[in-house]
Amino acid sequence: MKNASLAGFFKSILRMVTPGGPTFRSVLRVWWLLPAIVFTFLSAPAAERGAGAGNPYEKGAKGPPSDRGFFPLAVWLQAPSNAERYRKAGFNTYVGLWRGPTEEQLATLEKAGMRLICHQNEVGMRDAATAATFTLGEINGERVVDVLGEDRMIAARNGSFTDRFGPWDAHFYRLAHGNGIAR
Numbered sequence: 001m002k003n004a005s006l007a008g009f010f011k012s013i014l015r016m017v018t019p020g021g022p023t024f025r026s027v028l029r030v031w032w033l034l035p036a037i038v039f040t041f042l043s044a045p046a047a048e049r050g051a052g053a054g055n056p057y058e059k060g061a062k063g064p065p066s067d068r069g070f071f072p073l074a075v076w077l078q079a080p081s082n083a084e085r086y087r088k089a090g091f092n093t094y095v096g097l098w099r100g101p102t103e104e105q106l107a108t109l110e111k112a113g114m115r116l117i118c119h120q121n122e123v124g125m126r127d128a129a130t131a132a133t134f135t136l137g138e139i140n141g142e143r144v145v146d147v148l149g150e151d152r153m154i155a156a157r158n159g160s161f162t163d164r165f166g167p168w169d170a171h172f173y174r175l176a177h178g179n180g181i182a183r
Contacts, residue, residue, distance in 0.1 A: 073093065074091065074093035075093075077098055080108040080112075083114050084112045087114060093117065094114050094117070095116075095117045096119070097119070100119075100121075101119075101124040106123070133162045134173075137159065143156040143175060145175055146176055
């Protein structure tokens, strides 16, 4: 590249936008590009650092597979009876089930090894306990989180805590502060 500096890069942009050479007016015309260019240069190192941070799905048993090479190839509102044919064709996910999910639909898709994203009803939520991790910004050390209405406490370490949820559960929390509870 002939102009390997940032100034050379800006000059090449100005030459493309203003063939007669840069003028004050032409600089004002392309001024809106500056924030986008600066943001791109500043975010590239952060993106590279985040790329090696690991797979965010490795911790959960449910959800997308922890395989970094997994990419969902889905069929939309198709009959579960065709799941085996779709799997052989390279699909790995079903999206939506007509009037479901039903026990039969879930069993058929599980037998075929297909993932499912669909509406949640009583059948789909049965035995669907999950865990969620919450982060409390700028809180270091160990703290205690009170689960309101359930007479239990959860330890928060380094600003985060994990709680388990059953189907349709909602929890309310209060951060314990010192010897008492913060109000």
